[in-house]
Amino acid sequence: MASLLMEVPVLVAANTPMPMKKVEVSDPAPHEVRVKMAASGVCHSCLHAYDGSHETPMPMILGDEGAGVVESVGSAVTTLVPGDHVIISWLLNCGTCAQCLRGKPAYCYGPSPFGAIGFDNTGRFTDVETGKPVLHYGPATYAPYVVVPATSAIKIRKDMPLEKAALIGCSVTTGFGAVTNAAAARPGDSVAVVGCGGVGLNSIQGARVVGANPIIAIDTSDAALEMAVKLGATHTINPKKVDVEKEVFKIVPHGVDHAIGAVGSVPAFLNGMNILGPGGTLIILGAPGNGDKMTIDPIFHVLRGERGMRGSKYGSANPATEFPMLIELYMAGKLDLDSLLTASYSLDEATKAFEVLAKGGAGRGLIKF
Ligand SMILES: NC(=O)c1ccc[n+]([C@@H]2O[C@H](COP(=O)([O-])OP(=O)(O)OC[C@H]3O[C@@H](n4cnc5c(N)ncnc54)[C@H](O)[C@@H]3O)[C@@H](O)[C@H]2O)c1
Ligand SMILES: [Zn+2]
Ligand SMILES: [Zn+2]
Incomplete structure (x- = not known):
């Protein structure tokens, strides 16, 4: 050597x-x-x-x-x-x-x-x-x-x-694990992903693999939304064109079970908090700029409806076991990396x-x- x-x-x-x-x-x-x-x-x-x-x-x-x-x-x-x-x-x-x-x-x-x-x-x-x-x-x-x-x-x-x-x-494990590990989504749970880039698209895939429904993709880029549909999103929302919160409540009248914040943006996280249904959780993946702060209302956002928020680092995964598992899913045609x-x-x-x-x-x- x-x-x-x-x-x-x-x-x-x-x-x-x-x-x-x-x-x-x-x-x-x-x-x-x-x-x-x-x-x-x-x-x-x-x-x-x-x-x-x-x-x-x-x-x-x-x-x-x-x-x-x-x-x-x-x-x-x-x-x-x-x-x-x-x-x-x-x-x-x-x-x-x-x-x-x-x-x-x-x-x-x-x-x-x-x-x-x-x-x-x-x-x-x-x-x-x-x-x-x-x-x-x-x-x-x-x-x-x-x-x-x-x-x-x-x-x-x-x-x-x-x-x-x-x-x-990074992106596959983080996005996928945010849904399967951090949110622990179950079949039939509703999932919204705010920010469908490299990471968020894999949250869409995690939601598809666990059988979540609906799976709502939210992104300011139409190309990203198109890709999200290809990977399993059932609905798309572009915040540049429509009001995110109104649109989500049209699809899920009581709000979603899980929102995944996969863009480093406080307004996007607030979108995620505001669309949660009772018992819902926002999983924060994105990393806003240094020093950015987020204001939440403890009664409206948290206490009423027992909503919550937690971070997820690397999709809360154990890479030693999760990487080989994700590869098996890819090889079996159940995870689209191509x-x-x-x-x-x-x-x-x-x-x-x-x-x-x-x-x-x-x-x-x-x-x-
Ligand atoms: N938690 C972790 O362990 C972990 C791991 C990897 C990346 N990250 C962070 O996750 C974030 C996303 O990473 P990425 O590589 O997927 O980025 P990316 O640039 O590929 O994707 C971001 C997406 O968000 C969209 N977007 C921008 N503003 C938006 C808004 N206001 N509302 C909705 N969508 C919006 C963009 O169009 C883009 O599609 C970054 O902040 C990154 O640092 C965290
Ligand atoms: Zn990364
Ligand atoms: Zn250690």
């Missing part, structure tokens, strides 16, 4: 095209693996870092959604060997705390991995020109090679196409991928290595 050199887009300033820089990626430490990336989806969470809506330390390599092939393993790794196909889990959870052991890695007590890697708070990337560290956005899947804890590289079957598998690394892929980019087009995502549209863009 030896450190490797790679060319990678690096975030150096908000809203500024990311230059391709020569970066050295270190060997994996004893409990880590180095993965040669095959593909990385373009998530709005990284766009929040790029456009400055989320404060982000720099220089940083972005990317939270990807899959690849294990290139080398640390001396203490017994669960993976070079050549294994893996999806990267951006939780980078410790694997040993009480929450990890009870199958709730999203609640890990370990330090946040964003801005570093692993749990020794040291990075694995060095800028060759300056000799200074380059930070990681979680796993930093826009790098051709990533180093992650072995527990964050989830082994998958080799006949699963890696480009489709990449999407499971329609989700609507654009592909080379690595040096990462900035362009953000510009396209920022304009809105349908489905997910993918960087192919």
Whole structure:
């Protein structure tokens, strides 16, 4: 083993095209693996870092959604060997705390991995020109090679196409799990998804798979709504054209059982709260800009009708079991990942991928290595 050199887009300033820089990626430490990336989806969470809506330390390599092939393993790794196909889990959870052991890695007590890697708070990337560290956005899947804890590289079957598998690394698991895990929707429950992008479209799919009805897609983009219907939505609402709340109550007179807020927007979350029926819950997935606040009325929104609101990180999933399950659904034709892929980019087009995502549209863009 030896450190490797790679060319990678690096975030150096908000809203500024990311230059391709020569970066050295270190060997994996004893409990880590180095993965040669095959593909990385373009998530709005990284766009929040790029456009400055989320404060982000720099220089940083972005990317939270990807899959690849294990290139080398640390001396203490017994669960993976070079050549294994893996999806990267951006939780980078410790694997040993009480929450990890009870199958709730999203609640890990370990330090946040964003801005570093692993749990020794040291990075694995060095800028060759300056000799200074380059930070990681979680796993930093826009790098051709990533180093992650072995527990964050989830082994998958080799006949699963890696480009489709990449999407499971964030948007599919988050959107799907918000409905199946966080909301725990049941057959016949009504579900509304506010924001039908890469994440929300997978909430539509989660709702379809559990047999929810109706499934109401709400998005400001008609292209996104069209895709939502393809993936299982029974009704669509465009807030630019009609009053969301009035339209929902025409479909479900007492309000919905579950609303999924899959866009980083407080007005969209309020839409979600206002359309809940008695006992209904809003699941917050989207990440509004730093410091955005939301005002709710404790009597109207919560007490009357026992409505609630909760967050869902990574679809409240345990990636170790959920990634392989989602792959089985895909292989069985029950989860559509093919329609989700609507654009592909080379690595040096990462900035362009953000510009396209920022304009809105349908489905997910993918960087192919
Ligand atoms: N909770 C988590 O673990 C987690 C994981 C991944 C992403 N996220 C967050 O989820 C959000 C969505 O991510 P994405 O990658 O799907 O983004 P995206 O850009 O692909 O999708 C957002 C969608 O919302 C629509 N939209 C915009 N404003 C709207 C409004 N007012 N009402 C209804 N629809 C509206 C857009 O047209 C678009 O289709 C982001 O904030 C992202 O950071 C959270
Ligand atoms: Zn993401
Ligand atoms: Zn932990």
